[in-house]
Amino acid sequence: MKKLILGIAIVASAFVFGQKEDVNAKLQAANKTAMDAYNAKNYTVAAPKFMEVYELLKTSGQDDKTYMYYAGLSYALANSIDPAIKIYTDLINSGYTGVQTTYTAKDNKTGQVTSYDKNTWELLKKTSSKDYSDFKTEQSKSVESDLYETLSTLLLNAKKNDEALAIIEKGLAKYPNNAKLKEYQGTALYASGNTDKFMQNLKEQLAKNPNDATNWYNLGVLQSKNPATVSDATATFKKAIELGGNDAKLIGNAYQNLVFTTIGDDDSAVKEINAIRKTNPDKATELIEARKARFNQALPHAESWYKAQPENLDVISTLKELYSITKNQAKFNEMKAKEAEIQAKQPK
Known part of the structure; x- marks a missing residue:
């Protein structure tokens, strides 16, 4: 699951109220504290202050959910x-899209462009043609798809996979081509143990975008866990590596899976060899040779894994074992020394 990464340009608002001074003062103070905290990346402070602004506005008769959205964003970033x-769920259920219309006009005397509420703007346009000009409206972009993406991520991070699936499916009903929601759907299906649907989801995504290395990798993982498709996993992991570009982690993980897919269930293989070593030595020798062949076949994948992640203790340990089994003493010693070097750097 990818870490939640969010960003938005939040701009300060000028409040226009026919309210008591103390209410307006509270609004201005809360808004300033929220904005200052957000800009300073102090999201823990910003979030409740944005909610305070929202509640004060609501009390004054203005249900401006933009500030609830800012609060939800800040809570997520914190x-x-x-x-x-809770906030993102409430926003989606309320039908909030974030679309707002801004009404502006230029004061011909000062040259200043000012925002107005719709009624004032229309009145100025009708009655003050000499004093004002450049009457413009501008509509902000919808954030509705972002709401679904973010809530899906939050629910997945909270291990609420069934709830995440419900939100993702609701979002896909509105935005059927949303790539992130399709990706999150696969993550939720896999996390909930629904691997058949996850595989179907991956194949659908790969049909639309056959150059997605991550989806090829995920498909390989599923194939490698199923005896009926394990033979397909090798080609799938190689496809992920081919498309992985400079993604050392993905490439390293793909090679790691190639190694263990090639080796197979080594614990069971060793148990079988030990069980018949005395009663059927010829068969045991045959199995030993087959095991060595698998390790020899896996070795180039492990060496490529090491090139992708040279500081990874798992690959160093794996290579050390492979070199031991394939009787390469010099390389075994090299990996043993490298292992000690990396371990010495680990915090104690």
Whole structure:
């Protein structure tokens, strides 16, 4: 699951109220604190302050959910998952899209462009043609698809896979071509143990985008876990590596899976050899040779894994074992020394 990464340009608003001074002062103070905290990346402070602005506005008769959205975003960035989930759920259920229309006009005397509410803007346009000009409207972009993406991520991070699937499916009903929601759907299906649907999901995505290395890798993982498709996994992992570009982690993981897919269930193989070593030595020798052949076949994959992740203790340990089994003492000693070097760097 990818770490939640969110960003938005939040701009300060000028409040226009026919309210008591103390209410307006509270609004201005809360808004300033929220904005300052957000800009300073102090999201823990910003989130409740944005909610305070929202509640004060609502009390004054203006249900502006933009500030609830800012609060949800800040909670998410602060990694406060539960309040973020609640706010994003409420926003989606309310039908909030974030689309707003801004009305502006230029004061011909000062040259200043100012924003107005719709009624004032229309009145100025009708009655003050000499004093004002450049009457413009601008509509903000919808954030509805972002709401579904973010809530899906939050729910997946909270291990609420069934709830995540429900939100993802609701989002895909509105945005059927949303690549992120399709990816999250696969993640949720896999996390909930529904591997058949996950495989179907991956194949559908790969049909649309056959150059997606991550989806090829995930498909290989599923194939390698199923005896009926394990033989297909090798080609699938190689496809992921081919498309992986400079993604050392993905390439390393693909090679790692290639190694262990090639070796197979070595514990069972060793148990079988030990069980018949005395009663059927010829068969045991045959199995030993077959095991060595698998290790020899896996060795180039492990060496490529090492090139992709030379500081990874798992690959160093694996290579050390492979060199031992394939009787390459010099390389075994090299990996043993490398293992000690890496371990010495580990915090104690």
